[in-house]
Amino acid sequence: MLSDKGTLSDTIEEPMNANAALTRTDAAALELADLAAAASDFAAASKSPNTRRAYRADFAAFDAWCADSGLEAMPAKAETVALYAAALAREGLKSSSIARAVAAIAYAHKLAGHDSPTKSAAVRETLAGIRRELGVAPSRKAPALADDVRRMVADLPADLLGVRDRAVLLLGFVGAFRRSELAGLEVSDVAFDARGVVVTVRRSKTDQEGEGMVKGIPFAADPALCPVRALRAWLDAAAVTAGPLFRSVDRWGHVAAEPMSDRAVARTVQRAAERVGLDASRFAGHSLRAGFVTSAHLAGKAEADIMRQTGHRSVRVFRGYIRTADAFRANAAAGLL
DSSP states (O other): OHHHHHHHHHHHHHHHHHHHHHHHHHHHHHHHHHHHHHHHHHHHHTSOHHHHHHHHHHHHHHHHHHHHHTOOOTTOOHHHHHHHHHHHHHTTOOHHHHHHHHHHHHHHHHHTTOOOGGGSHHHHHHHHHHHHHHOOOOOOOOOOOHHHHHHHHHTOOSSHHHHHHHHHHHHHHHTTOOHHHHHHOBGGGEEEETTEEEEEEOOBTTBTTOOOEEEEEEOOSSGGGOHHHHHHHHHHHHTOOSSBSSEEEOTTOOEEEEEOOHHHHHHHHHHHHHHTTOOGGGOOTHHHHHHHHHHHHHTTOOHHHHHHHHTOOOHHHHHGGGHHHHTTTTOTTTTOO
16 A cells, blocks of 8 residues: 555656656746847847947848848848948948948847857948948047137026026037937936036946046136026026926927936037037037037146046047137147248
C-alpha cells in the first residue's frame, strides 16, 4: 500500500512538475521579451528625439530615392549610398546635410542588424570629394552682442509678451543658453537667492545622458538689464508657479500651459532684432549664446570662465565662436590707409 501510495503520489506530482517547468519557461520567455523591448527602447534613447526624427526623415528620403532608381535601400550596397550622396550634392545640399543623410543610412542598417555600407572606401572617398568641392564651413547666424541685446530689450513693449521676451533675451544671453535649453526649463529648475538665480539645465545637446549642469545668473547693475529681475517679473506677471518656465502668450495676453518651443525662442530673437532695425534673417535663437561668448571675449574674460558658463567641452568648438571678434583685433591692416 505504501508503495501504491508512493506510485500514486509520483503520478500526481509528475504533471504538476511539468506544468511548473512550463510555467517557468513561459515566465522566462516573457522576461526575455520584456528585456528585449527595454533594450530596444534604450537603444532608441541613445539618440536625442530630434536626431531620431531627422534620421527617420533622412532614411525615408533615401528609401524613396532607391525605389525611384530601382535600387535596394535595405540592405543597401555601398555603390548605392555613394550614388545617393552624389545626387544630394547635385541637388545643392550642403556637405553637412549630406553627411547627416549618410549617418542616418548607417544608423538604420545598424538597427536592422546589417553591416553598414557607409564604411566602404567608395562612400568615404565620395564624401571626401564632396567636402572638398562644397566646403565644410557652416553658415553661422550673427551673434547678438551685448549692445544689440541692450537695444532689443530697451524697445520691448510693456505688455505681458514684452515681459516674457525681456526675460528670454536677458536670461538667454547672460546664461549663454541654447534655444532648446531655454524652451526646456521648468520652474523647479530655477532657484533665487541673494546672489541672483541658479539655473539647472537637466539635459542639453552635448549632455544626452542627462548629467546636468548648473549656471549662476548674477544681478545686473542696471535693473532694466537685469536677467534676475526680468525672470522674477515674468513669473509674477504670468502667475507661473510650476511647470514650464517660458510659455506661449497669445494676442489677448493668455498664458498657455505648454512650454514655448525652441523655434518660438528663435522668433523672439528675430522679432526683437527687427524691431530695432537689425536684419532679422541674420539672427536666430543661437545668436544669444554666440553673442555672450563674443562679448565676454571682447571684454577680456578668461576662456575657462566663459566655457564654464557655456558648458563647452571642446576648446576648438568654443573658439569657433570668437573668430569674428578676433578678425579686427591686432589687425595688420589697421591704419595703413
